[in-house]
Amino acid sequence: MKFDNMFRNLKLRDRIILGYSVPLLFSVAIATVVYYNVAKVESQNEREVLGYEIVRNTDMIALSLARLQRAARGYLLKPDPQNISNFREAETLFNKSAQYLQEKVEVAAQKNRLDRITELGNESIQFNSNLIDLVRTGKLKEATQNYKSLNRQTLNQEIEQVLDEFEKDEILIQQQKNKETKEALNTLNLVVILGTLLSIGLAIPIGLWIASRITQAINESVNAIASSSTEIAATIEEQERAASQQASAVHQTTTTIDELGVSSRQSAEQAEMSAKGAQEALEKAEEGSSAVEQSLQEMANLKQRVEEIASKILNLSEQTNQIGSISTLVSELANQTNMLALNAAVEAVRAGEHGKGFGVVASEIRKLADASKQSADKINGLVADIRNAINSTVIVTKEGTKSAEQGELIAQKTADAFASIMNEISNVYESSQQISLNVKQQATAIQQVASAMNSLSTAAMQNASGISQTKQGTQKLNEVAVNLKSVV
Known part of the structure; x- marks a missing residue:
């Protein structure tokens, strides 16, 4: 016992x-x-x-x-x-x-x-x-x-x-x-x-x-x-009805969030495209600014070269004047030499037989004096032509200098305008980037919410399915208990 x-x-x-x-x-x-x-x-x-x-x-x-x-x-x-x-x-x-x-x-x-x-x-x-x-x-x-x-x-x-x-x-x-x-x-x-x-x-x-x-x-x-x-079994039936309602509500919410996610992704794509366009415009403006700066530099170089040409032309004009002075001096020397040769020829005639040799020399000196005078006249003619050309060149150079100065002013204004454009485009690009980043963050957040809602929907469906299975299992448990009782 x-x-x-x-x-x-x-x-x-x-x-x-x-x-x-x-x-x-x-x-x-x-x-x-x-x-x-x-x-x-x-x-x-x-x-x-x-x-x-x-x-x-x-x-x-x-x-x-x-x-x-x-x-x-x-x-x-x-x-x-x-x-x-x-x-x-x-x-x-x-x-x-x-x-x-x-x-x-x-x-x-x-x-x-x-x-x-x-x-x-x-x-x-x-x-x-x-x-x-x-x-x-x-x-x-x-x-x-x-x-x-x-x-x-x-x-x-x-x-x-x-x-x-x-x-x-x-x-x-x-x-x-x-x-x-x-x-x-x-x-x-x-x-x-x-x-x-x-x-x-x-x-x-x-x-x-x-x-x-x-x-x-x-x-x-x-x-x-x-x-x-x-x-x-009675309690599970009530839980099954509540779980079905919960699953339906979660499904509707999930559908709405999915639509919102699609819209946010489209907005993010459009913002990203705007940011890309602003970036391309900024790059083009930078290229234009660089080209204007290069033009401005070339204008400055041109102005400097024109000034150098003008300075050289002035030097050339002074040298030409010096050549004219030398040519005038040579012409005067030729005239004086010619006079001396003429006097020498007269004296040679007076000297008679003894002055013939001196007369020949005087004649040759006279010829050389004539040739020198002719050369001096030609040089004076060339100097006059060079002076005219130099004067024309000076005028053109002054006009080129003025044009270079005006081009430099225009290029400077263009550079200032490009700088202003770049600043504005840079501001637009930064704003577009910030907007794109914000929209992406919003899209990511909506995607996470959608993922969470999908998980919640899946869990609700699994919960409803689990309750249904539990109900079936309870019914089977009841049947097994009855069978076990009959067998025992």
Whole structure:
């Protein structure tokens, strides 16, 4: 009675765990015994495999000793290097097998025999190696006598006897291990069969008793679930109607915000296009201003060059005046020279015969004076033409200077006008950029609101769908409770 009350106070999970704990404990105990026996069988199998390997390596020792004796005998009959190679291979095989047996053999008597086998084998190797050395040094007769001696036969007989004893004892040890393995397998089978039967015998009555107690608890829980599910269904119907209305309102709001988002995006695009147009106009105005500044610079350069030309023309006019003065002086000198030549000719005529040479010189000087006067007249004519040309050039230069000054004034006014235009366009561009930025921010904000409303709409629809599913689940829960009650 006390245990029954304690069982009633337990949860359903604890009841089921308690019901299966007893068979589980028996299963654990059986598994422990089975594990121990399986481990024992595995150990016996490993020892059996090891026994086979020990026997195989024992045979390998006998085979290696026979091979090295055969190689030594072959070298005695025919000194062939291949016999020496065979001898070395047989020696390596003997050492490898002996080393393996030294590591694996654990029985004391067998280890003693193995030590004796190793000792005798080394003696046989040394004996046959001496035979090969005698043949190598040309002592063939001595080698033949040693081979025929009784020591070799006695050594071989003792080796065969110890190997035979070692192998027979190893076979007996293996048979004993096989017997122990069979006993462990029989014990394992018995434990498995008894454990299975005992688990079945305990699980059936305990399971029936627990099932009756669990059925009673389930009946009570089913009645409570059926009553609660009816009340939940009524509440969910009211929530479903409210959720549907909420979803409809959210959908309408979302549609309106989407339209507002489209309008804001169009406004943002138009503002951005205005900003781009203002930027292009600003760039064109900057290009025009740059061109006007360049023209203004060219005008200043032109004015400077015209002034330089005027200065040079004035210098040229002064030089031309100097040339005219020199030409006048040359003409006067020619006239005076002509007069002197005329006087010299008169004096030469007076001198008579003695003045003929002087008369010729005077005549030539007169000719040169005439030529100089003619050249001076030509120079005066050219100087007059140059003066007229210089005067015309001076007039044109003054007019060019005035035109350059007027062009400079006009270019300066144009530059000032472009500067004013650039300032106004810059203000328009900055305003357009600010408007574009504001509109973009508004479009982004509207987009975020639209996204939030879409999420809210989705959540409202999911909420309505969830309530509908909850309603269906409650109805199914009621049906399951009724079915469970009928089944229990």
